[in-house]
Amino acid sequence: MTDAQLTHTGAVRLYGPEFQQDPAGLYARIKREYGPVAPVLLDGDLPAWFVCGYREVHQVTSDSQLFARDTRRWNQWDNVPADWPQLGFVAYNPSLMFTEGDEHRRRAGAVSDALAEVDQFELRTLAEQAGDRLIDTFAGTGEADLMEQYASTIPLLVTAGMYGMPEADIPSLVRDITLSVNADAESAAAHQRVAEAMARLVELKHRQPGEDVPTRLIEHPSGLTDEEILLDLVVIIAAAHQPTSYWIGNTIRLMLTDDRFATTLAGGRASVGQALNEVLWQDTPTQNFIGRFATRDTQVGGQRVRAGDLLILGLAAANADPQLHSCGGAAGNHAQMSFGHGEHGCPWPAPELAEVIAKAAVEVLLDRLPDLTLAVHPEQLRWQPSVWMRGLVSLPVTFTPAYVPLGGR
Structure with missing residues (x-):
């Protein structure tokens, strides 16, 4: 078992019945139990970090040197089966998606x-x-x-x-x-x-x-x-x-x-723009994004992240961050993370x-x-x-x- 798998023993599964029934509820529970960065498991119980705080998503996406995009950096490749359901999201190709x-x-x-x-x-x-x-x-x-x-x-x-x-x-x-x-x-x-x-x-x-x-x-x-x-x-x-x-x-x-x-x-048409913006905040199409990969050992949101660890961008969870809404951050603006x-x-x-x-x-x-x-x-x-x-x-x-x-x- 790798260090990352040991760290993630008992972590929340970001798949399965609980996720399917109420993803927003699961995001809220993860944030209550772990804070803005949480250990989670993907299909096959592969470990990852779920970045669900608005400030932390902003931090990770702003620092492309420390949190890079090339999926070949992932430290779990030896544990990824050939038929892994999420392989299409991490299989490297030399497109705009994975260049740095x-x-x-x-x-x-x-x-x-x-x-x-x-x-x-x-x-x-x-x-x-x-x-x-x-x-x-x-x-x-x-x-x-x-x-x-x-x-x-x-x-x-x-x-x-x-x-x-x-x-x-x-x-x-x-x-x-x-x-x-x-x-x-x-x-x-x-x-x-x-x-x-x-x-x-x-x-x-x-x-x-x-x-x-x-x-x-x-x-x-x-x-x-x-x-x-x-x-x-x-x-x-x-x-x-x-x-x-x-x-x-x-x-x-x-x-x-x-x-x-x-x-x-x-x-009338007056509310169409309002509805479009509200969906981005509360029911955004891109809920989570896989992902970023730590280029060296570091800390994020109080968690120790090792080089090569995968970080999942919890865009929907970040949009619902209580700290953001408690200070009026979401009212009538377009600062949501729905487009990364x-x-x-x-x-x-x-x-x-x-x-x-x-x-x-x-x-x-x-x-x-x-x-x-x-x-x-x-x-x-x-x-x-x-x-x-x-x-x-x-x-x-x-x-x-x-x-x-x-x-x-």
């Missing part, structure tokens, strides 16, 4: 520059058009599953538009991105197909450059290689998909189950672009189907079993069937 230092700043800077040139008015138009097309497919039926038929698809359609993808290639990309995030036998093959699609897209943009993200990366003065570009395009579209989908779904759920938003459903923080946080302006997409998606839905009603009792809604993400399995609704012109809008 000057190399990371070069790659992240190029991505930020490419995203900064996205016209947010055009982006909103793309999102509205995607929303209208999806709503047209079910508006006449009077019922829908808004996760499967709406929220899970809009971010992919919009990102494909930002990438300047040929329209014929978009349906297969949407299918494969969706399959690749599922932890099943099809995910690896689907991920490979996504990488192949990005390689073809980079090749196309060399021949036919456009006003799109791949072309900007190709032409960026940082001199990115085609391999680097395709890897980072995969990272961007994967990061845009699930968190934004769940942000849309969680916001719709909040507005359908909280009386404060009843007037919005009746035809520091050098390896979500690259600017990606959070702004995600908000444009999510806000347009919710507003188009309310405009088109203003009498949306949840089709089941709120307690019957089921959440995905992921330790890392917080999103609904389905969001069944009913509404007055709407007329859709032949051929759609």
Whole structure:
């Protein structure tokens, strides 16, 4: 047994029935029992540190020298089985996700520059058009599953538009991105197909450059290689998909189950931004992030952390930190940790672009189907079993069937 495993004897399991039933309750119990940094066990009882205090998450994410991102630093690799369920989150690849230092700043800077040139008015138009097309497919039926038929698809359609993808290639990309995030036998093959699609897209943009993200990366003065570009395009579209989908779904759920938003459903838009921000604070899509790795022995939140130890960023727990809320820190601001923080946080302006997409998606839905009603009792809604993400399995609704012109809008 390693030193880390001995330290974590009797630690809380960050998986299993208690986590699935009430993750927020488990976060609160961990914080009460251990404080802002707690020993936890991942699947297979692999040890990690759960950083759940707001100040401590800020500290860890601000110091990329002491708490690094390259997963090859992990001191538990000898104990990780080949079929470990979380392997996809820690298996190293030379993408933007795992680079460090000057190399990371070069790659992240190029991505930020490419995203900064996205016209947010055009982006909103793309999102509205995607929303209208999806709503047209079910508006006449009077019922829908808004996760499967709406929220899970809009971010992919919009990102494909930002990438300047040929329209014929978009349906297969949407299918494969969706399959690749599922932890099943099809995910690896689907991920490979996504990488192949990005390689073809980079090749196309060399021949036919456009006003799109791949072309900007190709032409960026940082001199990115085609391999680097395709890897980072995969990272961007994967990061845009699930968190934004769940942000849309969680916001719709909040507005359908909280009386404060009843007037919005009746035809106003004033509260959509408030609901989006509240979800980031209280029901954020990215609950936890794996992770950071200590580059030397140190102390965090009163715990002794050894070189190579894994630190899980408890983003949802940090957002709910009682110390933050007791001093009014969460009231009406955007200082939540939902997009991470520091050098390896979500690259600017990606959070702004995600908000444009999510806000347009919710507003188009309310405009088109203003009498949306949840089709089941709120307690019957089921959440995905992921330790890392917080999103609904389905969001069944009913509404007055709407007329859709032949051929759609």
